[in-house]
Amino acid sequence: MGSNAFLPKPIQVERLFEQLQQFLNLTWIYGDEVKKTVEEISQPMVFPPLDKLKEMYELSLIGDVDELEEYIDILGESDVNLKTFIIQVQTFIKEYQVEELSEWLEEEMKNEK
Numbered sequence: 553m554g555s556n557a558f559l560p561k562p563i564q565v566e567r568l569f570e571q572l573q574q575f576l577n578l579t580w581i582y583g584d585e586v587k588k589t590v591e592e593i594s595q596p597m598v599f600p601p602l603d604k605l606k607e608m609y610e611l612s613l614i615g616d617v618d619e620l621e622e623y624i625d626i627l628g629e630s631d632v633n634l635k636t637f638i639i640q641v642q643t644f645i646k647e648y649q650v651e652e653l654s655e656w657l658e659e660e661m662k663n664e665k
Contacts, residue, residue, distance in 0.1 A: 597640070598633045602664045605657055608641070612654040617645055 557571045572578060599605065604627060611620040621642075628638040644653035 597636050599637055599660055605661050609657040612650050615650055
């Protein structure tokens with residue numbers, strides 16, 4: 553009494569997710585679907601000039617995430633063509649992958665030369 557559904561033990565995860573989706577009006581999005589969607593709608597990657605890459609690289613090396621976020625916000629406002637690049641940098645930051653970001657920027661700086 554006083555419930556919307558019943559889950560017998562042992563609980564089946566698929567059934568639990570179905571009921572959560574139904575009662576909470578959720579739509580489940582799985583990692584692979586999100587990646588495909590981003591790839592389908594994303595623009596080609598345009599990188600900022602070498603001097604800006606160096607500045608971001610230095611910020612990532614010292615781990616100044618706040619300054620790095622501020623820097624990419626300003627960079628994104630100054631050039632809309634950098635949208636895909638900005639999203640990628642923000643993804644590294646949100647996933648706490650500052651070291652990987654440093655490596656990625658370093659590789660791109662080598663390619664720019």
